Amino acid sequence: MFELRPYQRASLDALYSYWDCGGGNPLVVLPTGAGKSLVIAKLVEEVMEQFDIRVAIVTHSKELIEQNFQELLRLWPSAPAGIYSASVGRRDSHAKILFCGIQSVWRKVDLIAPRQLVIVDEAHLIPRNSATMYGKFFERMRDITPDMRVCGLTATPYRLDSGRLDSGADAMFDKIVYEASVIDLIEGGYLSPLISKASAAQVDLSKVSVRGGEFLPASLEAASMAGDLVDRAVSELVAYGQGRKAWLAFCSGIGHANAVRDAIRARGVTAETVDGTMDKGQRESVIRRFRNGEIRCLTSVNVLSIGFNVPHVDLIALMRGTQSTGLYVQQVGRGFRRAHGKKNALILDFANVIRMHGPIDAVSVLPTGSSSGEEKATVSDVRAKECPECESLVALNASRCPHCDHEWPREEKPKHEAEADGTAGILTTERVPPQMIPVVDWELKRWTKAGAPDSIRVDYLAGLQRYPEWVCPEHGGYAGHKASEWWAAHGGAAPFPKTADEALERAGELTAPATISVRPDGKFFRIVGRTFDQRRAA
Template sequence: MTLSLRPYQRAAIEALYDYFSASSGNPLVVMPTGTGKSLCIAGFTREAIAAYGDTRVLILTHVKELIQQNFMAMLRAWPEAPAGIYSAGLSRRDIHAQILFAGIQSIHRHARQVQRCDLVLIDEAHLLGRGDSGMYRSFLAQLNEINAGLLKVVGFTATPYRLDSGMLHEGKDRLFTDIAFDVPVLEMIQQGYLCPVVPKQTSTQLDVGGVGTRGGEFIAKDLEAAVDRDEVTRAAVAEIVQHGEGRGSWLVFCSGVAHARHVRDAIREHGISAETVTGDTPGPERDGILAAFKAGRLRCVTNANVLTTGFDAPGTDLIALLRPTKSVGLYVQMVGRGTRLAEGKDDCLVLDFAGNTARHGPIDTVDGRKKEPAGDGEAPIKVCPECQTINHASARHCIECDHEFPPPVVKVAPQAASNALLSTQIQAAWCDVTGITYARHDKPGKPASLRVTYECGLARHSEWVCFEHTGFPRDKAVGWWRRRAGNLPPPSTVNEALEQLDQLRRPIAIQVRPAGQYTEIAAARFV
């Protein structure tokens, strides 16, 4: 049986074959939210068992909804799949199934019961922690020992960086070793597999200047105290209601449980149906709320830290960010809840009251390697007016005399920035090309690429053309070549390309736009 896969899904599976034929590490497959990771998992599993009939596959994740979604996706793609579920939340323990979808919380102590296993596929892999003490790490270590060190582990994620900071495949404590496949979110939008996300300028902006940082993220308690202010909540909600007219499904990310409830109540005051989901919401109540939201019977759901991953509501066409974050991963995951396609949905409006787009940049150019600067400048302090003792800015009471400081003031900015959510929304500039150089670019452990450097007066802008890669990088290289070489067959290697440079058309101008700290070449103009 052959599964019906989109080209990039097929390319992801082929990339895993290529990786395991040459390497012995634990690779990552990076696919944006809404592009069908579950179908890739089903296809890869089906083909592994077709090649070796006794292959045993364990598919791990952390949320029961994802376990159920992935299991059902497998059965839709392969109705005869020998699949089962091991999850306390779903009241199933099919421990001996050849394909086992499991919750890590339920199975992490039962490696001895699982016994033989060839492949472990981890969905939402960005949720793995740093240390060796986590449930995933101890479970996988036991499972690898049971299977004589032959266990293969693959991670699937939309965001290949930890929620605090740093790439998943970098650092001495890494579980994953490489990125085997990565398809950019912008390409998926441009090719019609995802819907665009568009920013709208908001008048209300949360000021979190006095909120402390711990572990690369705002301190949760201090953040909620700063953000959960009635006057600001009402101002933001008024804007949500105004911009949400004509949009059917609103998802609001809040900074804490109480904040989520206060935002919900403010929305209800406008006559809008709204409910709240938090980590404390009982399972049946949560399931009912989310089912009503997905069915269009409930217009708005506010939440605190629970709908950032594993939540699939394609009809979501408005996202409001009232949750400031320093986490690149969390920011991308929140915005990604709105990129799924749905009938009658042209785009998803994102109202960022939290300054996240200004903090991190467009979701297709974010830098997961960025770390919090050491010390973050001068330490934020405040001086007690009673005894002149210096306190940290987050202190609620003076450490010396117990004077109670007033709550932090949240400012409403006179004019908030409307930051781009996609790099294509950043205005690009055309630059005249005065010279071009080509060079082979080698990176350890990776296929070579062709580095093309355009001289534009005193400025230089570079792009990398990946003839020797597979999947979308190769497809892009072929397109690049055909725009310059017409019907001349695309080269297979960089060296082959370098031998034919005299047959290429040279652009007279390139369109350049910012991409984080660098620039990106968006287009080329020829004579």
């Protein structure tokens, strides 16, 4: 019996609500390790139970095709499912549920169509260019089934070349209908905590050439191997890696990856290199040995950042600079999965990647206009700050939160700016541990702001101190989903209230927490956890 986690259930409910209201092509954002394969499987099962339709699940790699297919069979052993992928060696074109490799089906649409629903895993890999494999695939599929729906799942809802996946006239997706919070999933025990350490050995990116918004590979590799940088970086890596089981090092080129591998071996640690030019069988053999613990470190070039599932990875070395926030998030995400005996994953940043993009739980792409009317992303666009009162992500330069009206003092710097020592944490919560405080009482009242939907201010009373929190059921999007999760966490029944009036009228359903965990955030405190006493179960 498979039981969805609360956020997984909430993501599917958000999808169905969007479609019930006439929505077309939604996007669901779940961090790496949050269980996208199970969400896809449950979505397919529930949709097929209600409707007589044909479904395709499309992605780019053999590993993801097989992983998603096997997840569906574990959930639904008798599912009418097949695979169409040359790399897997199967072409089950007539299966009602078809797991596809885009490379195999983009020219074979007539064999697999019609499909009323197409689900795309790793949806950030879809380019805006209609002349690509994905572009031609969807154009032909819509010719056959004009009312076809497309649902995307990804951990990174943006691309360096074209910004947010749900923005712009030619966007594939209409709206992000659900986005799970990294911090919520870590504090809920679903993802492994991350910690980071400052590295003395740093790649100098100041003279690295840039083209198309990303560092040129040859120039970046030269900078990564300048002088004795590899030797110094590996010395730090090996020192920090003592007591850690499985290391990944993301490198800037094959020469760099080999040099890092050799330097690690010279220090008595087993290491191998994997890159995109290797024979698939050879690469799979190396990865299998790494998964089995025969190899302690893998150095990687342009592989392992997507679809790589080894839960016990507990050290990640960022040894290549990148201006792509998506690549940064995907690489760091290899450490999110939980494993027996794993307390956290250590992120070592040798290329100023964390400092460039900000903490992993506060990255965002904020579109900017251009003369062509298209919305593009730049490095300065992909950083965000979190409101300390209502936890919404807002623009770095915002002086006022659009959700709860919190104002940042003029002199206050965004919390993920570099500290005086030049370091930046991998999580916004990394440095200061939370403080658990007993709750004496609480108060719920309407919060009104001109030009915005009403919300609810919740004050938790602890002695003479009040700790406020905003719940925003009318705001929709991220804030609306947070409100539903808050309601359920405090014992409220489904369906969740859609308005502040309804929530206040039903406040009797709720149970006040026995304690809250708070963390200092500038002049304020942020509530990051809560516990309930045994009276809640009575």
